[in-house]
Structures are given as structure tokens and as C-alpha cells.
Amino acid sequence: MRHILSGIALVASLLIGAAAPAAAQNPFEPIVYVNDKAVTRYELQQRMRFMEVLGSPADTATAEQALIDDRLRMFAAGQLGIEVTDEGLQAGLEEFASRAGLSAAEFTAALERAGVEPQVYRDFVTAGIAWRGVIRARLLPQVDVSDAEVDQELKRQVETPIVTRVLLSELIIPAPEGQEQAAMNRARSIAGSNPSEAQFAAAARQYSASGTASSGGQLNWLAIENLPPSLRPVILSLRPGQTTQPLNVPGAVVLFHLRDTQGTLRPGAREQVLDYMTLRFASYTEAAQLAARARSCDTLYSEAGSAAGAIQRQTQSQNAIPTLIATQLASLDDNEAAVVNYGNAAELVMLCSRQPAILAEAQNNVATTALPDDGVEAAVPDAQALPDREVVREELFNRKASNAADAYLAELRADAVIRRP
Structure with missing residues (x-):
């Protein structure tokens, strides 16, 4: 189960509440069968209301697909003999409710006030727990993250500028007492349309109560550190051209659209350390022949034959590498x-790897003090800090597992018998 809204927004949605939609003439009429398991009209209405409370798009098609996918998740769990215990379900209910700062009982009561039956919440959490069991049993053993993948991701992160300023547009929709839900619905509609900069500006001119409305909600460049701490991760999670989900503030619902960013590289990120191999020959022809056969640094020794003993492998900073060799290395993957070619001799040059100098330095760092941490460093996040290797490995693992889960769900969907009465 993914986080849909922040705890604050979720609580606000729960407190707003609303009457449940009117029941159809036959609310328990099946609307679709998934591998002979029925989804009823009442379930669809309840799931739509549940999604509205969570702040997720709640149109009929989206809610129906969510219910179909939950049936498929439970079907896959059944095939593997995975069952959700009462203890496991209760733990899942508590964990999900904690995202809104509530206990499971408090969350359930709030849902009931908003017109959502407790069983809807229980079914939603049960499907999520069962699916995690499927992922652990079937998919995780197949997921692996290599050291090379970690190195590549570390390099990418280090060479990505740290965002220091953002160019935002704002849209502030008034939400006076009694009109909170209408304001939220309008904000969801705007955000759900994935507006372009021009479309967001048009919506701001029409609906925003901010003084920037006449300029399409456009703000000047803002330093990230000047934004409220709770808002920073929301903005930094966007790419230029994206819009936030609706954010609840007292008396209003707010949207932000990211137009552009500015950033700086970490000190030393442009400087590279190269791992490379060289082998001297008496003639250019000999060197060129081996260069044409060479496949990798690991196999160069065997490919070089009797000359292998003369191979030199070095790891050096760019500014320490001889100019002619450095020039050749610059164009190599x-x-x-x-x-x-030296005229009367030649030198084969093979690049094994290149990485930012600060990563190479980090791998060689050793402790210089035995003093215990006093907690101050942890209290002040360092924007220049290098990514932690194991954290990056976990992120890559989770990304691969998520992609594998999505692919498996699509496979289940393709193989299922989904029919309408």
C-alpha cells in the first residue's frame, strides 16, 4: 500500500466527512466478475467514498479497477496458500491508521462518520497484506542489485545538482466552513488533469484567492531553505512541469506547480577518478590489433598473452594522468x-571505470576520532552529504521489487477471466 496523502491532509479529509452516496435500487448487484469472484455495486460505491476520504482520484473507472486489482491480489495469494492472520490484519490496520496520527479504532470511527463501512477498510488492508506476502514469496527471491548498479546510481546522484532554488506557481482555493469538500474536489480535479504551466496559470486566474492570481499564480525564485520544512520534501519530489496533490491549510486548499529549479553540484563532483590500464608496444599495429580484440579490463590479461606481465593498472585523479593518455580516456566508455601513437612506439589504453572524486574519497575515509556522536550532526541534515551506499542499494531493490510487482499484477490481469453480467 502506498502513501496517498500526508497525515495532516488525511485527518482533514476525515474530519470534513460527507454523507454516503445514495444507494442504487439493488446495491448488491454484481457489476463485474473476476475469476468468478463478484464485485458489487455497493462495493464500488463504498470504495469510491473511501478513495475520496483518502484524497485519491475517485471516479467510477478508477475505483472499479482498484477493486479488480484487489481481487487479483487475493487470487494470487490463494494460489500460494498465503493467508492473512487476525494478528497480521490488526497490525496492518494500526500501521495504516498511524499515517493519519490515529489508532485503527479512531480511524475506523472517522471513516464511519464519512459514510464508509469498516469492512471496506479491512478489505483494503487485507488485500495489501496478502499482496506483500505474494511479493515476498514469489518475486523478492528473483530481485538482485549488483555492486555495479549501486555504483552507477551513486554516480548519478552525486552528479545531479542539489536543488537550492525553485520557481513555483501557487493556487489557493478558499475553503470556508461548510465548503471544504467542494474546495478539495476542485483542487483534485485540477491536480488530476496534470496541467501544463499555461493550464495551471489559467486555473489560478479563475479560482485562486491569492494576490498572485492575476499573474497566473507565479511566484519569484524561492530558496529551498525559506520554505516550511514540511513543504520542502513535497516540492523536491516534483520534476519541473508537475503539480502537487492538494494540500490542506486552515481555510483553504493549496496547489503548487513547479516551473523550474536551480541547483549546485557538490564540491568536487566534476573532478573524476579513473581506473585504467596501459600496455606499451613497439609498434602502433600491435597495439591497435589488441585494442580491436579487447573486450574488458578483466579479460585484457588473457587477450594480451605473453605481454600480460607488462600491463599496468592505475587509479588516478584526472589531473594526475599524462595528457596524451588522459585525452584518450576522455572519449572512452x-x-x-x-x-x-608515439611514432616510434605505441600504448594501448583501456578505461575500466570512472567515478566522481568525492565518491572515491569517501570509500577511503577512515575514522579519525573515537569521540561518541553528540547528536548535533544528526539534528542538522547536511545537503552536501554523500548518499549512503546501503541506502542506495535498498532504494534500488525496492524500485526493482515494485516494478516486478506491477508487472506480475499486469500478468494476472491479462490471464484473469474478467466478465460483466
Whole structure:
């Protein structure tokens, strides 16, 4: 189960509440069968209301697909003999409710006030727990993250500028007492349309109560540290051209659209350390022949034959590498080779890897003090801090697992018998 809204927004949605939609003439009439398991009209109405409370798009098609997917998740769990225990369900209910700062009992009561039956909440959590069991049993054993993938992601993160300023547009929709739900619905509609900059500006001119409405909600450049701490991760999670989900503030619902960002590289991120191999030859022809055969740094020794003993492998900063060799290395990808022609001799050059100097330095860091941490460093996040290798590995693992889960759900959907009465 994914986080849909922040706890604050979720609580606000629960407190707003609303009457449940009117029941159809036959609310328990099946509307679709998934592998012979019926989804009723009443379930659809309840899931739509539940999604509204959570702040998720709640149109009929989206809610119906969510119910179909839950049936497929439970079907997959049944095939593997995975059952959700009472203890496991209760733990899942408590965990989900804690995202809104509530206990499961408080969350259930709030849902009932908003017109959502407790069983809807229980079914939603049960499907999520069962699906996690499926992922653990079937998919996780197949997911692996190599050291090379971690190195590549670390390099990407280090070479990505740290955002220091953002160019935002704002849209502030008034939500006076009694009109909170209408304001939220309008904000969801705007955000759900994935508006372009021009479309967001038009909506701001029409609906925003801010003084920036006449300019399409456009704000000047803002330093990230000047934003409220709770808002920073929301904004930093966007790419230029994206809009936030609706944010509840007292008396209003707010949307932000990210137009652009500015950032700086970490000190030393442009400087590189290169791992490379060289082998001297008496003639250019010999060097070129081996360069054409060479496949990787690991196999160069065997490919070089009797000359393997003369191979030199070095790891050096760019500014320490001889100019002619550095010039050749600049145009090479990992495990590519080239030849430096000296006229009366030649040198094969093969690049094994390149990485930002600050990453190479971090791998060689050793502790210089035995003093215990005093907690101050942890209290002040360091924007320049290098990504933690194990954290990056976990992020990659979770990303792969999520992609595998999505692919497996799509496979289940393709193989299922889904029919309408």
C-alpha cells in the first residue's frame, strides 16, 4: 500500500466527512466478475467514498479497477496458500491508521462518520497484506542489485545538482466552513488533469484567492531553505512541469506547480577518478590489433598473452594522468580501448571505470576520532552529504521489487477471466 496523502491532509479529509452516496435500487448487484469472484455495486460505491476520504482520484473507472486489482491480489495469494492472520490484519490496520496520527479504532470511527463501512477498510488492508506476502514469496527471491548498479546510481546522484532554488506557481482555493469538500474536489480535479504551466496559470486566474492570481499564480525564485520544512520534501519530489496533490491549510486548499529549479553540484563532483590500464608496444599495429580484440579490463590479461606481465593498472585523479593518455580516456566508455601513437612506439589504453572524486574519497575515509556522536550532526541534515551506499542499494531493490510487482499484477490481469453480467 502506498502513501496517498500526508497525515495532516488525511485527518482533514476525515474530519470534513460527507454523507454516503445514495444507494442504487439493488446495491448488491454484481457489476463485474473476476475469476468468478463478484464485485458489487455497493462495493464500488463504498470504495469510491473511501478513495475520496483518502484524497485519491475517485471516479467510477478508477475505483472499479482498484477493486479488480484487489481481487487479483487475493487470487494470487490463494494460489500460494498465503493467508492473512487476525494478528497480521490488526497490525496492518494500526500501521495504516498511524499515517493519519490515529489508532485503527479512531480511524475506523472517522471513516464511519464519512459514510464508509469498516469492512471496506479491512478489505483494503487485507488485500495489501496478502499482496506483500505474494511479493515476498514469489518475486523478492528473483530481485538482485549488483555492486555495479549501486555504483552507477551513486554516480548519478552525486552528479545531479542539489536543488537550492525553485520557481513555483501557487493556487489557493478558499475553503470556508461548510465548503471544504467542494474546495478539495476542485483542487483534485485540477491536480488530476496534470496541467501544463499555461493550464495551471489559467486555473489560478479563475479560482485562486491569492494576490498572485492575476499573474497566473507565479511566484519569484524561492530558496529551498525559506520554505516550511514540511513543504520542502513535497516540492523536491516534483520534476519541473508537475503539480502537487492538494494540500490542506486552515481555510483553504493549496496547489503548487513547479516551473523550474536551480541547483549546485557538490564540491568536487566534476573532478573524476579513473581506473585504467596501459600496455606499451613497439609498434602502433600491435597495439591497435589488441585494442580491436579487447573486450574488458578483466579479460585484457588473457587477450594480451605473453605481454600480460607488462600491463599496468592505475587509479588516478584526472589531473594526475599524462595528457596524451588522459585525452584518450576522455572519449572512452567503461571497458573500451584506444591507442596512443608515439611514432616510434605505441600504448594501448583501456578505461575500466570512472567515478566522481568525492565518491572515491569517501570509500577511503577512515575514522579519525573515537569521540561518541553528540547528536548535533544528526539534528542538522547536511545537503552536501554523500548518499549512503546501503541506502542506495535498498532504494534500488525496492524500485526493482515494485516494478516486478506491477508487472506480475499486469500478468494476472491479462490471464484473469474478467466478465460483466
